[in-house]
Amino acid sequence: MNAKVKDSMPNAVVEKVEGLNDDEVDELCDAAEKAIIDGNGFGWLKVPSRGVLDRYWRGVLLMPQRDLFVARLDGAIVGSTQLLRPPPNNEAQAHSAQVTTFFIAPDARGHGLARGLMKAVEDAARAASFRQIDLDMRATQLPAIQLAEGAGYRRWGVKPGYAYVDGQYVDGYFYSKSLVVA
Template identity: 40%
Template sequence: MIEVKKIKEFEIGEIEELTSATMDAIQEGIGFGWIKKPAKKKVIEYWKGVILVPNRWLFVGKYKGVISGSIQVVTLSSTNEAAIFRVFIDTHFVARWARGHGLAKLLLEAAQKECKKNKYTHVILDVRETQKRAINLYEQLGFKLWGKLPVYHKLLDETMVSGNFYFKELKNP
C-alpha cells in the first residue's frame, strides 16, 4: 500500500504524479517557498531541476501505487569541509489525500538510512511552527529542537509565521 524509493530520473507518469501531489500540498499552504500557487508548468520544471542537482537526493513516496509525497536530502559541497558530515532535509511532504498511513515517517526513515549508508552523521531540518503533525513526527524520531526564528515564513495574507530548527545525530546500531 505504501512504498518509498530514491529516484535519479522519472519514469513515465511519475513527474505528473509528483506535480499533482505538490500542487495539493501547496493548495493546503505547505508552500515549497511559493506564497501563491504557481502554474503547473513551473512545478514540473522545479522537479526536473531537482534531479539534475548532484548534491540533492530525491525520495518519493507512493500510496496505493501513486506518488503522493517526497523528501529531499541536500548534501553540502566538498569545498565546505567543516560541515561535510551533515545533510539538510528539504521539502518533506505528503499530499492531503495520502496522510495518516505512515508515509511521512517512511520517507524520513528512508532518507536517514541513505544518509547513514553514505557516512553522514547529522541531519538538520526546519519547519513552520504551524505544522504540528510534522513537528510531532520529527520529535518522535529523535530530532532535537535547537532554535526558533520568529520571522520565518510569509503567508498569502502577509502574516509571518515562526519556524523551528531541528537536528539529529545519526547513530549506527
C-alpha cells in the same frame, strides 16, 4: 452465505528515485499542488504554473547534491522529500546533511508514508556516512513538528519571522538529529 471481502489496504511504498518518467513527474506535480493548497508547500504559498512545477522536479533530478525520495500509494506518487548534501567546498559541514521539501498530499496521509520517508532519508544519510541530519519548518506545521520530534529530532533554535504567510510573520523551528550510534 459468506462473501469474501476484498483487502482494501493500500500499497504504501517509499523509494529513492534516480529518474522519473513523464507520468511520474505529473503525479509528483499533482501531489505538490495538493500540498501547497493545504499549506504545506515547502516554501510555496500559491500553486505555481504546471510548467514551473514540472521544471522544478526535473531540475531536482539533475542536481548532484540532492537525492529525491518519493512516497507512493497504490503505485502513484503522493509525496516526497530530498536529502540535500553540502557542496564539496564546505568541508567544515561535510558531516551534516539536510532534509528539505518534505510533504505528503493531504488525501494520502494516514498510511505511514511520512514516517517511511523520514526513515528512508535518514537511512540514506547514514549510508553516506553523515553524522548529523538537519531540518527546519514553520512553527505552525504541527503534524511535521510531531513527526520530527517523534523521530528523535531535537529543536535547537527558533527564528522569528522565518516566513511571511497571509500578511503575518511566522516563526521557524530548527532541528538536528545525531546519526551516530552511541
